[in-house]
Amino acid sequence: MIRLNENYQNLKDSYLFYNIAQKTKEYLEENPGKKLYRMGIGDVSLPLASAVCTALHTAVDDQSKKESFHGYMPECGAPSLRQTIADYYKKRNVKLSPEEVFVSSGASDELGDILDLFSKESTALIMEPAYPAYVDANIMAGRKIIHLPSGEANGFLPGPSAELDADLIYICSPNNPTGAVFTKEQLKEWVDFANERGAIIIFDAAYEAFIEENLPHSIFEIEGARSCAIEICSLSKTAGFTGTRVGYTVIPKDLERGGQNVNAMWVRNRTTKTNGVSYILQRGGAAVFTPEGQEQIHRNIAIYKNNAKVLMKVLDELGITYFGGKNAPYIWMKCPNGMGSWEFFDLLLREIQVVGTPGEGFGACGEGYFRFSTFGDPEDTKEAARRIKELLSK
């Protein structure tokens, strides 16, 4: 009989966002017709930018004519889009060659797939609270995980220390779920630590476009990162591609371990395991980086940032401690009156029909906290904020 991957037995029964979806579905079955104010999963609510839609339509038309039709795309991405993304990094003074950029179908797929590159015996260091897919993907692969807790004392931005025995280091900045952002100095400590140990950093930059202060958007702004880091990014949150799926991964050509070149390994992996992102989607993705596309996506980001302001104002008025919201699309608040995070989830759902994400779902040290996504509809966010204020002022 075939043996299945027994590591799956070490996973929680179901994934965090699936759990939340089930709980809200049950609530709606018990309370038909109730309107929910959804600020749980970080899923965008605004439509794609018109520059993107025009490019997608044009690309569909291209596919309808023999002379402009495209079959399989280059597995690592269209050379023009790889160049466009490399150029995007220039504004941060990061020099990349197009061959160091890989077009992907989004960050979550890539965060799972990239683990193919590392030995099962390597140890993964995950700073918590953390996006739960980091943990689950490593459990599925049977990898040992070091959970590095963070908290209010270090602003949810833990630093390295000599006793951390890590080979693979996850850094998400701006952070999901806490919204905290590492400074250049803090990232430099991690880069030095990784280079000294021969470890590799997986830098999740999915929320870089939300940074408004003078903070690093890319790990490659840090000296020494080319020899120890991979960056995974996505257009999902930046440009509303959660349902469209385009992202990119940066692997410097200098990144080597044990005589193996990581960039070359990823080329080998992609050319074997994918047929590339479709022509149509790559054309849509390329439109994000045009001046018109940039202007339009930043208009949408400003709307989400206004949602954050609406929520932060209410939390300020209530005197509730929170993190994030300024340089990130998430607000990480302390549950009131010492409540547990699932208890608070139930209270908000049942009393005011607001859906958020319990902090415990991001790791044990997230217990007692609660995350709001600011990607919701602006009118719904205003109403949710009003309801939160009314409920918690009682």
Ligand code: MLT
């Ligand atoms: C989240 O809500 O944490 C994210 O949206 C989930 C994701 O990007 O997959």
